[in-house]
Amino acid sequence: MKENIIKEKTFAFGIRIVKLCKYLEETKREFVLTSQLKRSGTAPGAMVREAEHAESKKDFTHKMSIALKEANESNYWIQMLKAGEYILQKEFNSINTDCEEIIKILAAIVKSSKS
Numbered sequence: 001m002k003e004n005i006i007k008e009k010t011f012a013f014g015i016r017i018v019k020l021c022k023y024l025e026e027t028k029r030e031f032v033l034t035s036q037l038k039r040s041g042t043a044p045g046a047m048v049r050e051a052e053h054a055e056s057k058k059d060f061t062h063k064m065s066i067a068l069k070e071a072n073e074s075n076y077w078i079q080m081l082k083a084g085e086y087i088l089q090k091e092f093n094s095i096n097t098d099c100e101e102i103i104k105i106l107a108a109i110v111k112s113s114k115s
Contacts, residue, residue, distance in 0.1 A: 006105050007052070010045035010067065013098050017041030017074070020087075020095065028086050037077035043070035044102060061113040068106040075099045 018041075021034040047067035054060035078099060082092040 006102070006109065007045075007048050009098070009102055009105065010048050010071075013074075013102055014042040014045040016095060016098065020091075024081070024086055030081075030084075030086055033077055033080055033084070033086070037074060037081070040070045040073040040077060043067070044074070044106065057113065061110060064106060064110050064113060068103065068110055071099060071103045071106055075103065 017037060021038045021041075024030045024034050044067040047063050047070065051060050051063035051067070054063055075096065078087075078092065078096050081087045082089070082096075087095075
């Protein structure tokens, strides 16, 4: 079976987000930002899965565009957690790097699917 990099990366990212949010809720008692991040951070993987069975090329592009928007929103919430001093620079660098990589891949997929 062919490897699907974006499917794997968005799933792994979603798991990291869930674990990070659980940690922040339990140790820092932070619920507002984590609620937003949990929603947006797990959405790209779900949208990539939906796109696997898209009804058309236009539907595929639309679903991948939503995944890109959600990944970009996740990047915002991760930056807010860092700015609010809920996560350390090392934690931020690690998860932010993953998020930015997903954004780049999704942007390339959306761009190539539109042409």
